[in-house]
Amino acid sequence: MSDQFADKDVLLTIKDLRIEGRSDETWSPIVNGVDLTLRKGEVLGLIGESGAGKSTVGLAAMGFTRDGCRISGGTIDFDGIDLRKAGKDTRRKLLGKRIAYVAQSAAASFNPAHKLIDQYSEAPVQHGVMGKAEAERDAVDLYRRMQLPDPDSIGFRYPHQVSGGQLQRAMTAMAMSCRPDLIIFDEPTTALDVTTQIEVLAAIRNIVEQFDTAAIYITHDLAVVAQMADRIKVLLKGDEVEEADTYTMLSAPQEDYTKSLWAVRSHTRAEQPPVGKGTTPVVSVRNVTAGYGTVDVLMDVNFDIHQRRTVAVVGESGSGKSTTARVITGLLPPRRGEVLFDGEALPPDYRQRSRDQLRQAQMIYQMADTALNPKLRIRELIGRPAQMYLGLRGRKLTERIRNLLDLIELEPDDYIDRLPSELSGGQKQRIGIARALAAEPRFIICDEVTSALDQLVAEGILKLLDKLQTEFDLAYMFITHDLATVKAIADEVVVMKEGRVVEQGPKTDMFQPPHDPYTELLLSSVPEMDPDWLSKLLAERAAKGQ
């Protein structure tokens, strides 16, 4: 326990918390006896991979469980109130008023039917803390402290009229509306771009300090938690792994699991020899301008992708990365410019492309969950492209499917007749890869394929993609916003901003100065494991007047 808070009063004590979840009429444990103590004004970081039970523990600290979950044992004591024994009304009076919640996706957690300020003032008015007019004045004050643009008027907009990073700050302001003693932050910056994340992190840290609010900060991102928390607790599959104050935890983790989380990404792609002069690129994007309706989203984009090379296209949301992919695949015919394949122009619209042209370029998607038809078995999911493009039938088709499953390192006998719902997230993504390979393409677009996966699983996917590239001479276009992924897999990097390419070149050049100012901003915004990183960065930027 950090000394800084040793003399403060204990706010929250959780002892031997056990939570069960229901699947098919039986209850199975999700959290197996977690203890937790939080003092006033202290920030506890709760980290772990998906399925670790961190959100479940966070919600339980509010006396709340999601549908299909139940608290089966332990005590939750908030400031002398036993939340498990307290009646619904007692609990409801605490929620929003003394314990508040900030959700992962502010865009989904704000009610689309009401203005931001009405949602802000709801808790204070309903809990009788202040009147509507006073709450609205207070909202403007907090919006200003959260450094939202136009604090006087932003509250009178609807959620869909405000950007993601601003919404996340508005949600933190909303959580603050009754000046709670405790806030649960449930992955508040996971859905944001790195540059936006910085602003939100700084605003959250600032406001938590100003009001001396205690917080539980849930995240899977170690570098983020290092900036936010006084103390860190590591969870794995519902069990506590270890707990220590942030500095100790980062410098001297005790458990193997923690050490494996801490280990810097080990996978780095071997540097490739430069492409020979005069080699025809597999895919060449030439002077492409494209957009939706009357708005141009891409402006004069140019880059080449060569055989056995990976080009990482990096940028924040709205930078035009995915639109570029849509132009290459023919889903969005460009207004100007063209896409060459092996030096020959592809018809702009996929409907005019030949089956063979379609076969050559395949895609792997971000959300394997939604990209796989839940009603089809693996056999059909992978078999369909092999059948359609290569005309395989009967035994040859089955052989090909088994062969593909071998390639993605899934045991054919075990997996061939499974449904997507019977797979883990990483396995689903592997099926997505196999489906792309089934067409025997020469070029694959990977659209944020690892961003929905845990770090260790993501690394496995990257290694697999790397191996397949060498084996089949594939060209990859790798769309990502994560610079660590770029480091791990790319040969060349294309940095995009607002529909334009701001910098491009070999990876080795990209990670060395001098940079384009925007690349510099992107690179410097990636959180580092140093707990003082955010403070230093903010001080640096303030000094530069940014």
Added chain:
Amino acid sequence: MSHIWSMIAKRLALGLLTLFIVSVLIFLATELLPGDFAQEFLGQSATPETVAAIRRELGLDQPMVTRYFDWLGGVVTGDFGNSLSNRRPVADLIATRLGNTLFLALYAAAIAVPLSLILGILVALFRNSMFDRIANASALTAISFPEFFVAYILILWLAQTGVFPSMARIPATAGWGEILYRTFLPALTLTLVVTAHMMRMTRAAIINLLASPYIEMARLKGMNPMRVIVKHALPNALAPIINVIALNLAYLITGVVVVEVVFVYPGLGQLMVDSVASRDMPVVQAVALIFASAYVLLNLLADVLSTLSNPRLIHRR
């Protein structure tokens, strides 16, 4: 807001097209029926000479296309022609009937819409409770019986005992109170028939949203269950609810002939059926157009209201 006006204009234009197609279809359908007005009118006493005389007099001997466009030309200038049966202008004939039909539809809607909304919200609030089951079971029971059966049961219970009259014919001198009293049973019958659909849709639309993150957020802000439903779920569930209400209102205007017959209520439905039987084309056409307009206008109204209920569609970025 400008896109709402352009949507209304487009939909009205499409509505006019729909009305035109409906009028053609109805015209063709009545042509396909055996016999024509002259034969039906003369019945047993028809001789080829008298039939031909009547046809000539009413212009029924003209080719079908000519008759249709004569009629259409009249409608465009606001003249619906005369009834073949009693030679009175169709407009006069329909005016009072239309008033009666609209009155009964509004009367039933005034009871059924608030009732089904409130019940829908309550069963969503107390979902899976005994109350939910009972409300659902009774609403389903009411909708499962044919209308005439519900009507006769109500007559048996409420009219035979003398509480309400079973005949809904209204004397010309009747005041509002008496009109409402005399037409209560048909209104109640219609209410029972349409409530289940709207109530269940309200329930489903609300429950559908209860797993949304913003509903969880409202709960985590400590809002009580009623407020969560009414303030947080309902505004986002309005579009499907409005559409079902519009559909049922259209039914109340166009589909109540059985109830009109049982309670001897002089509405449009009865007029339509009688006119089809006597092949009185001008009346059939006019009533069909009114029914079709009701559908077009109510659906348009539903779309406009659904759009207005969605801030994402009225407040652009």
